[in-house]
Amino acid sequence: MILSNTARNRIGMPIVGFGTYQLSKEQAEFSVKEAILAGFRHVDSSEIYRNEEGTGKGIKAAGISREQLFITTKLYPLSKVPKIMSKNHQQTIDTLKNQLVQLQLDYVDLYLIHAPLSALRLEQWAALEELNKLGLAKHIGVSNYNISTLKEITDAGLTIPEVNQIEFHPLCTHVELTNYMxxxxxxxxxxxxxxxLSTWRADKKQENDLDHIKRDCQLITKQIADRFHVSEAKILLRWALQRGYAVLSRSSKPDRIRENLELFDFEIPESDMKRLNHLNQNQPLAWANSGINPMEAPPIQ
Known part of the structure; x- marks a missing residue:
């Protein structure tokens, strides 16, 4: 598969992006600036990360023209004021407008519904369509949607999402969903x-011990990484790229930020791709500690 560091997907998004999850405002400001200066042109954020003010400062401090950047952010579908409740159409519109103020931007390139956690998700999607028409979001999509919740949108006569951002690694490949997309x-x-990886969120206590299902993947990933003299992280990122996915990486360390962008000077052979592909257990890991399955949607109101 021919891939380059200038490659973009079908909506013009750079296929390697810099994520900001779990960064403080201060870390986001520093890391986003470093990432853009290192060559990243896609930055991925979210309302729920609570660091968009720092992300916006980092974008501005990097001094790169807006036209060269692709900025993604997400709507968290629930509000905690005055109690946990779904955001309606107008609240969805207002949320992005507030995010744009924090990001110091006139528009985002991609706006996503973070997960189908709201019974008002069709109303929220209609609001994203309006935001697109207003020019406040150049592209719109979703995250953590399965085939059923994607079909809800088209069955309601609404436009199909341009993007779906999901957990994806050799232990969780969403074969049917990927084919549908x-x-x-x-x-x-x-x-x-x-x-x-054993180092993934190693500083965060996991209530559910899932290390036992990772061992084979860690062994095979290390074998491939050692052969190519690259990090295991690069192998997993490159594997996803060769599977046709855009990827996100995150770090607050400048050396690691630069390293995570260097994914285009090697290719995983088909034999090793198959070894990694065969590890699939349909086992999500990212939300395990929260007790939430983001792809389990409540009934539509």
Whole structure:
């Protein structure tokens, strides 16, 4: 598969992006600036990360023209004021407008519904369509949607999402969902690509011990990494790229930020791709500690 560091997916998004999850405002400001200066042109954020003010400062401090950047952010579908409740159409519109103020931007290139956790998700999607028409979001999509919740949108006569961002790594490949997205021209984006590694979120206590299902993946990933003299993280990111997914990486360390962008000077052979592909257990890891399955949707109101 021919891939380059200038490659973009079908909506013009750079296929390697810089994520900001779990970064403080200060870390986001520093890391986003470093990432853009290192060559990243896609930055991925979210309302729920609570660091968009720092992300916006980092974008501005990097001094790169807006036209060269692709900025993604997400709507968290629930509100905690005054109690946990779904955001309606107008609240969805207002949320992005507030995010744009924090990001110091006139528009985002991609706006996603973070998960189908709301019974008002069709109303929220209609609001994203309006945001697109207003020019506040150049492209719109979803995250953590399965085939059923994607079909809800088209069954309601609404436009099909351009993107679906989902957890994707050798232990969780969403075979049927990936095929459905490919058939319907929904661009796939992988998050938590490094979840199988022993170092992934090692500083965060996991209530559910899932280390036992990672061992084979860690062994095979290390074998391939040693042969190519690259990190195991690079193998997992490159594997997802060769599977047709855009990927996200995150770090607050400048050396690691630069390293995570260097994914285009080697290719995983088909034999090793098959070894990694065969590890699939349909086992998500990213939300395990929260007790939430983001792809389990409540009934539509």
């Amino acid at each position: 490919n058939k319907n021209a929904i661009a796939p984006i992988a998050y938590s690509s490094l979840a199988p």
